[in-house]
Amino acid sequence: MNKEEFQKFVLQGIPDELPEPKKYNPEINHAPKRKEILTKEEKKLALKNALRYFDKKHHTVLAKEFAEELEKYGRIYMYRFRPDYKIYARSIDDYPAKCKHAAAIMLMLSNNLDYAVAQHPHELITYGGNGAVFQNWAQYLLTMQYLGEMTDEQTLVLYSGHPMGLFPSHKDAPRVVVTNGMMIPNYSKPDDWERFNALGVTQYGQMTAGSFMYIGPQGIVHGTTITVLNAGRKISKPGEGLEGKIFVTAGLGGMSGAQPKASNIAGVVSITAEINPKAAKKRHEQGWVDEITDDVDRAIDMALEYKKNKKTHSIAYLGNIVDLWERLVERDIKIDLGSDQTSLHNPLSGGYYPAGLTYEESNRMMAEKPDEFKNHVQESLKRQVDAINKLSANGMYFFDYGNAFLLESSRAGADILKDDGKFKYPSYVQDIMGPMCFDYGFGPFRWVCTSSKPEDLDTTDKIAMQVLEEIAATAPDEITQQMRDNIRWIQGAKENKLVVGSQARILYADAEGRMKIAGAFNQAIKEGTISAPVVLGRDHHDVSGTDSPFRETSNIYDGSQFTADMAIQNVIGDSFRGATWVSIHNGGGVGWGEVINGGFGMVLDGSKEASRRLKMMLHWDVNNGIARRSWARNDEAIFAIQREMERTPELKVTLPNIADDNLLDEIF
Ligand SMILES: NC(=O)c1ccc[n+]([C@@H]2O[C@H](COP(=O)([O-])OP(=O)(O)OC[C@H]3O[C@@H](n4cnc5c(N)ncnc54)[C@H](O)[C@@H]3O)[C@@H](O)[C@H]2O)c1
Numbered sequence: 001m002n003k004e005e006f007q008k009f010v011l012q013g014i015p016d017e018l019p020e021p022k023k024y025n026p027e028i029n030h031a032p033k034r035k036e037i038l039t040k041e042e043k044k045l046a047l048k049n050a051l052r053y054f055d056k057k058h059h060t061v062l063a064k065e066f067a068e069e070l071e072k073y074g075r076i077y078m079y080r081f082r083p084d085y086k087i088y089a090r091s092i093d094d095y096p097a098k099c100k101h102a103a104a105i106m107l108m109l110s111n112n113l114d115y116a117v118a119q120h121p122h123e124l125i126t127y128g129g130n131g132a133v134f135q136n137w138a139q140y141l142l143t144m145q146y147l148g149e150m151t152d153e154q155t156l157v158l159y160s161g162h163p164m165g166l167f168p169s170h171k172d173a174p175r176v177v178v179t180n181g182m183m184i185p186n187y188s189k190p191d192d193w194e195r196f197n198a199l200g201v202t203q204y205g206q207m208t209a210g211s212f213m214y215i216g217p218q219g220i221v222h223g224t225t226i227t228v229l230n231a232g233r234k235i236s237k238p239g240e241g242l243e244g245k246i247f248v249t250a251g252l253g254g255m256s257g258a259q260p261k262a263s264n265i266a267g268v269v270s271i272t273a274e275i276n277p278k279a280a281k282k283r284h285e286q287g288w289v290d291e292i293t294d295d296v297d298r299a300i301d302m303a304l305e306y307k308k309n310k311k312t313h314s315i316a317y318l319g320n321i322v323d324l325w326e327r328l329v330e331r332d333i334k335i336d337l338g339s340d341q342t343s344l345h346n347p348l349s350g351g352y353y354p355a356g357l358t359y360e361e362s363n364r365m366m367a368e369k370p371d372e373f374k375n376h377v378q379e380s381l382k383r384q385v386d387a388i389n390k391l392s393a394n395g396m397y398f399f400d401y402g403n404a405f406l407l408e409s410s411r412a413g414a415d416i417l418k419d420d421g422k423f424k425y426p427s428y429v430q431d432i433m434g435p436m437c438f439d440y441g442f443g444p445f446r447w448v449c450t451s452s453k454p455e456d457l458d459t460t461d462k463i464a465m466q467v468l469e470e471i472a473a474t475a476p477d478e479i480t481q482q483m484r485d486n487i488r489w490i491q492g493a494k495e496n497k498l499v500v501g502s503q504a505r506i507l508y509a510d511a512e513g514r515m516k517i518a519g520a521f522n523q524a525i526k527e528g529t530i531s532a533p534v535v536l537g538r539d540h541h542d543v544s545g546t547d548s549p550f551r552e553t554s555n556i557y558d559g560s561q562f563t564a565d566m567a568i569q570n571v572i573g574d575s576f577r578g579a580t581w582v583s584i585h586n587g588g589g590v591g592w593g594e595v596i597n598g599g600f601g602m603v604l605d606g607s608k609e610a611s612r613r614l615k616m617m618l619h620w621d622v623n624n625g626i627a628r629r630s631w632a633r634n635d636e637a638i639f640a641i642q643r644e645m646e647r648t649p650e651l652k653v654t655l656p657n658i659a660d661d662n663l664l665d666e667i668f
Pocket of ligand 1: 119127128129220223250251252253254255256257273274275276279319320321322341342343344345346351352353354355401402403404541588589590
């Protein structure tokens with residue numbers, strides 16, 4: 001399909017004539033059948049809801065077809081309407097649009113549905129098993145059409161993937177406002193997601209899927225590299241590197257697939273278990289994992305060989321993680337670092353495959369006998385924790401990697417709690433990311449070159465490196481390690497071939513770094529050194545974006561880790577300080593009802609307005625979180641916000657007075 005045909009297709013929205021039904025392609029990685037949850041009346045309601053998108057003349061055909069989809073897959077995806085053109089991040093000029101910012105948003109959402117990027121592209125799922133961009137293909141078609149029509153005096157409103165419409169606004173307003181899974185708090189249990197998603201009225205947007213900010217596994221490669229490096233530093237003697245250390249973990253999916261690549265960059269030997277052959281194959285073909293074996297002893301023997309030679313290597317074990325952990329115990333192997341990145345935020349609907357069942361058996365049982373499946377999951381988690389406890393007693397440093405492993409293991413009744421009721425193991429945010437990164441304002445800043453040209457990405461890499469080196473030259477000791485890690489990362493970024501999908505880059509930077517890098521990009525676009533606009537964004541997993549008591553805010557200890565004011569304030573603040581789009585989500589990472597997270601996208605087009613907006617918005621986007629972390633008495637954040645107040649006289653933040661613990665001990 002050429003560019004003109006593609007544009008015509010986009011602008012027609014939902015076609016007036018029905019396209020041919022689409023054949024189910026078993027070669028593609030599909031979402032598992034969702035749990036049977038709707039009553040007969042609710043099924044009728046789900047159909048009635050789905051038919052709202054179509055002219056009445058098609059209802060007889062579509063009602064039958066959608067009913068079949070609902071029975072067969074547990075959801076109505078409207079497969080027939082999946083477009084025939086290839087969905088990927090084209091050049092910004094290929095999208096039909098009246099305003100460039102809307103074209104940039106089309107590029108970003110297309111990237112989230114690219115086959116090379118998305119986990120279950122036909123079900124519009126980008127990562128995490130249920131991280132949806134849209135609930136169905138009608139929403140996709142309609143949203144693309146609205147973006148094609150919108151002017152820069154309109155705002156598109158998206159309710160969990162459903163485009164409510166274009167509303168008049170103004171130039172400085174966000175072009176799109178996204179909400180995903182916003183529930184009345186009492187209706188935010190996992191089964192509520194199953195029911196209301198099946199009804200077609202809400203979706204799980206994960207963090208970057210439903211906000212069009214997923215940039216492939218690169219984002220998490222960077223985060224994982226930083227995490228593995230710092231986890232390694234925690235167990236290393238001074239001056240000792242990570243060579244010859246073994247890291248064992250699970251999951252080669254959307255995010256977890258980054259683990260072997262990051263382990264190689266960090267310099268360790270890794271074994272990553274993955275139960276789904278398609279997921280493992282995809283990562284192997286991409287070169288993100290060096291070797292695959294379905295023989296557990298061979299995986300272990302290889303790791304020991306590489307350890308002996310102090311050479312980095314990544315091994316995928318095609319099998320269940322529990323079998324790997326138990327075999328390591330049986331053979332009494334010493335493991336240095338351990339974690340898990342199965343999708344335990346979604347343990348009963350395909351996120352976690354219990355030991356003792358094949359992949360296919362699990363997929364059948366979770367849909368047909370959910371109670372029996374739950375028992376298997378809980379037994380499997382107990383076995384997994386028992387093995388991890390034994391290896392930890394032998395010196396392994398184990399950390400929860402933000403997938404609700406500790407939470408779900410405790411719910412399963414596993415031996416994961418200490419006598420005081422706290423978890424035996426830290427979350428990676430408590431020990432590593434929180435105090436070392438977020439409290440200082442460092443977080444996953446990212447950008448996408450909308451020309452989709454690698455040359456532009458090279459230019460941005462050079463600019464970013466120059467800016468970081470300038471800042472590092474005078475940075476205080478507290479943040480020099482962060483600066484050094486990120487300069488090293490950006491130096492090796494091209495060589496490490498991190499791009500999958502759009503021409504994107506990520507690094508960790510604080511407000512100063514983000515503002516200076518963005519300012520330099522905007523200038524380069526104005527001068528033509530960068531050939532097209534650049535989209536700025538970040539993972540929601542950041543300093544201020546996410547309230548999540550077992551992950552991003554797990555190192556907040558004043559009780560406020562169970563509040564969500566920071567994330568809500570953040571997205572409201574971003575929206576009137578110049579974001580091009582904003583999003584706020586329930587769920588993501590650790591599960592529906594367990595987290596509120598938000599983010600933004602900002603288009604830099606070389607204009608004066610962009611320069612004004614970037615300074616105002618990025619400053620708030622980071623310092624909101626530092627202020628909150630400092631109020632929670634976190635020393636690193638108190639240091640960072642005081643430093644920021646010296647730099648910015650208009651900033652006045654309420655600082656905590658620290659009570660003496662002895663005084664309190666005398667009273668209670
Ligand atoms: N740490 C972070 O920064 C971070 C970021 C994003 C996501 N997450 C969380 O990490 C988890 C993984 O995310 P994802 O996008 O990779 O999800 P995913 O569903 O794409 O991948 C998980 C993989 O684990 C495999 N798996 C499940 N059970 C298994 C078992 N018992 N043994 C071996 N393999 C098994 C699945 O087949 C799947 O491929 C999610 O819970 C997500 O929310 C963490």
